[in-house]
Amino acid sequence: MITVDRVRACYGDRLVLDDITVTLGEKRVGVIGANGSGKSTFARLLNGLLLPTSGLVTVDGLDTRESGRAVRRKVGFVFQNPDNQIVQPTVAEDVAFGLKNLGLARRDIAGKVGEILGRYGLEHLRDRQSHLLSGGEKQLLALAGVLVMRPAYVVLDEPTTLLDWANRRRLMDALAGLDETVILVTHDLDTLTGFDRVLVIDHGRLAVDDTPREAVRGYLELVSG
């Protein structure tokens, strides 16, 4: 369970999130809102990439301020732009990167990498240069690199914006099949079908917290004034 308790977040003296309190325990949570409303900032708080200016964020009881490393093992983060997280020259090396850092044996790493590449239809790309993949392939690789670490939670920040229809479908199918808890920041409102809960952030405040249908309705009301 992730708890966000009376959180404010500032960049310099600019207040971007104001007094957010929410407990996330559902398997599928969406986060929507206008450009600049604070969604990415909210997402980054959940795995300690960003620390609250005041208030508290905990993941399964761990304070992100005190236990950043343990929190990041629990909460995987998929960036909007996969180039921000693909760091190794080949696909297989990139997926293996986090496991190597954990000090796993070479044979265990190979097994886990093979399994995850197979699961996401990336096996044929294993020796390809990561930076030459298409946008959709990169997005799936970024997801695979996070999932191979077996996080309990996966936070995705607008993962479908670079994708064509087929790759968007692939990514959403991949997400639908996950056992992990998914927290998805998106502008792509139809990807929220079947979600348990959707939060709407408006000018740094939690404006709506409801079912997808009601949250989207509330969001459209907000943006149409």
Ligand SMILES: Nc1ncnc2c1ncn2[C@@H]1O[C@H](COP(=O)(O)OP(=O)(O)OP(=O)(O)O)[C@@H](O)[C@H]1O
């Ligand atoms: N590192 C930063 N330094 C200063 N201001 C920032 C920083 N990151 C974000 N902001 C500002 O904080 C506000 C919220 O940004 P955030 O990225 O959280 O919004 P968002 O809802 O994810 O937007 P979008 O839908 O456009 O991705 C914006 O006004 C943005 O300009």
